[in-house]
Amino acid sequence: MASGLRGFVLDTEAAAASARTADDRMAAVHAALASAFTVTADRGARTGPARRRTWLDTFDWRLYRAGLALSYERARRGSRLVLEGDDGVPQATQPAPRWQPRRPRLAADLEAGPVRDRILALTSPRALLPVAAAVSTVSVSRLLNSDGKTVARLIRDDSTVTAAGHGPAAALPTRLAIAEVRGYPGQARRAARLVAGVPGVAPATQPVVKAALSALGLRPGDYSSGVDAEVTAQMPASAAVAILLLRLLDTLEANTDGVLRDIDTEFLHDLRVAVRRSRSAIKLLGDVLPEGPAEHYGAGFKWLGDLTTPTRDLDVHLLGFDATARQLLAATAADLQPFRAFLARRRAREFRRLATALRSARFRALADDWRKVLLEVRDAGIPGSRRGLTAAELAASRTARAFAKVARRGGAITPESPAESLHDLRKRCKELRYLLEFFAPLHDPAAYRKVVGDLKKLQDNLGEFQDSQVQREEIGALADAMLAEGAAPAATLLAMGEVAARLAASQAEAREQFGKRFAAFAGPAGQGHVRVLLGAAASEAAR
Template sequence: MSAREATRKVRRASRREVLWVCPDGVEADAALAVAALPSRVAWGVWRREIFDVLDTGDGDLTRAGLAVVAEDGQMRLCRAGRWQARGALARQDLAPGGGAGGPAAAPVRPTGALAARLPRRLASRTLEVVGRLRRQVRAGTWRDEAGRVVARLRLEAVSAADDGPSRRVTLLRVTLPVADRAVGRAIVQACRQAGLQRRSVLALAGLQARLLGLPDPAVVRPRCTAPAEAPAGPAAMALAAALLDAMRRYEDGIRRDLDPECLHLYRVQLRRLRTLLSLLRRVLPPTLQDGPREVLRALAKRSNPLRDLDVLLQDEAACRRQLPEDLQPCLDKAFALMRRRRNLERGRLVGLLRSPRYAAALDDLRQAFLTAAATPAEGAAAAPIGHVVHRRVEKLFRRLVRRAERLPRGTSDADFHRLRVQCKRLRYLVDLFRPALAAAPAAGLTAVLKDLQAVLGSLNDQAVQRRHLQELIQQPVAAAASWPAAVEAALARRLDRRRRLLARRARQRLRALRGRSVARLVRRLGDREAAAADAVARAPAGRPV
């Protein structure tokens, strides 16, 4: 028998962690010591620490289940709720004076190993100190009657620096070094007898958000909260007001130029709001059927140039990898010109966001939405929201499938773009009203549309990059720099190769979209009984952490 085969047959001891939360008024160490008899629990001394937690302004990092902790002049990436240095995934040095005990750290961008461990969407975001936490830790062991260690305990009392009564929590982590079911059942029984409440490890992200006072996900990414039988008009108007509030949360980040993602997320909420007002136009009050759409269309048009330049500049590293070292100076001048153009477009957009006219227009729009949401529904607006949305989804899906079937072999960028817009509108509608639809079909259809939209979005970004690069090559500055033909040819080859790959992927996704399984998901969206059962299951807001 080889060494590899012998190793493969060895059963390794598993380590499993169970998370418990101590309700207010329960002293976990004392209660557990009584409940654990005849076993014996021994505790060590308390260790205390204080640290800053960095995140985006909307808590994007915490929602991804991650945390960046600043302490002793260094920040480390950890899992949410696991702030100790031992479990760090990556580290990055801070500027002098940053971290716990010093002044609030300035906004910082992840770099190096820390940025590499983050999802691509989060690696470009700017992090700021969103709160300071105090943590008291006490380690312990759980021994049986024979004195054998059957579990290792870790008691953590975590609170916000302001000591708010609703921002404190006590956790008990139980690690079972040996996979013994009998021991596990005995520990679970003792913890319940002590008054502790079991939680999933996934709840740590919500715990971290509550401690730091981060916005609720329902505020950052609003969805319809009305049941399927609710009147469509008021439900749509309440959601429109929530979407407008979510969109305006990113204005400060755009004005401060924190990161390009602020503008992207601003535009995402703007598109979701435009989709809502356009697709459910018949259930809206007559005064809100056209005016708001014109205002929002103008906002989207004003922000388009800045977003296109952000996407192009984010692809700078990929462009440079396609060219040899001796041709890099030409790209230096081209991207410097793009940055100057971006600064100009950003100045125009920030001027709009700071104008009293912009603030007054959106304030009036929000008030109109809230007034319409509080008005009793009549006529088409009184139809059940679940039925109205399901009919619109079916119509949009049939239209999308017909366009996909008629797609010519040599599809142009404009054809792909029109297909992308239809896909995006359908996905936004399903996602916005998912609580009013059958949950399982809505989740399945959203996943299919999201996958297709990602490929079509990459195709659109590639078309925008080509257009901007051609404009730059024709600029007088670039012509004066005697732009070599080799540079243009190398970039064209790269973009053509990338486009062929993306077009092939897009056709594969479109063939899957025309399959029977996707059509079955669309039909099942309007299952009233399933939607009602899902609403009942979602009714509890979740057990408090």
């Protein structure tokens, strides 16, 4: 059994300079190895038909970011999934019958096995999508000692890759590997030294999946749902706002296809966040943009946001369904099943409405025209009273204003205040959070982390409070709808009642903790964190 690999590539640039072909260099590799071993072709099944692999990852590259590469391999003896580390060494494999690599699939839908165990938490709720495919011809030579015993193997891999199974193919440089035979590590090291000494052969510095992606011009990790806008302190405020709105528009458009194909629920989630951020940016910073369009597109994004709400709300119910069912005390999970079926039917109906809207001319025009407006502002700037304002000045003034609003409204909340006052505060907190994220590159990282950390805890509390209420009210409305359809057995309604009661308890608990959370954010310590943050931003603006 091979228990270790040392990899090399035939260096294409060196080859071009010396006009030597891959076969010339392979002959040189064989000659080098022949000084210490008898080199012979493997009689076994290793030199078989082409090896076919498809690499898979989530849309936001979760496996890549975790230093993992997942591939699906079709082989005569059955197909399998292979999970490799950054070093190209397999960490887990499992059979994958009936897998169609071009079809997105959730890790949760995989059969039980070591690969599923490793990737489930990391990838959920995102689906696995094909990233690139390779067809490889693999040939194996055995390296024999003086007894004629195989003490290492030389593996040659010539691969052609395509992006997600389509588009132009690219040939990768030939890859070589010395595979160790168990109990003969010294011989493998010796063979690797001999191969490394051949001109035009270089150590493989990256696993084959990275080589494939770079040969295809794909940038792994290029999608992130974060704002990540390239804003600088001294750029005109209008250009900075246009740049970050363009970034949000990119995110929105990047997710549209995934929403329409209903690949996984995160596409819609990310699209909604991009819409919400855009609306907040228009509201809080739109005065540096031309007046008419900002108002017009703000209304457009409200339309879009409202469209996505019913499907997302149902997604949230369905995503948390199993966890909710596990918490039942009086009822059983089976009692809730008709509710799940009802949610799924309703979700299918709402999704059709959403998809129709996303395919509409109105949506297309909204995105296209908004882009034109933003590009114009970014490239030409806008005349008017705010011409001299820099991005840093805008960030400092609007963030201070938003913080003051949160502090004022939150401070006015008493145990007797209506729930609406907490809902309103949640919205103001979101606006503050977005402002912080928009201008994150302008802030001192340590001060930024402190403020966002405090704010996040408060937002979690307010989120728990409001979401519990919204979900409880939705369950009531859904129970009515199920009754109207005659799809509500008594046991199911009782189980839904238990879920609603639990949500009411969560809401009450969140309300109880609000005072403490708010004080941590807006109290003296929290205010100090914000002063440090804004002080640093102000000095940045002054420069």
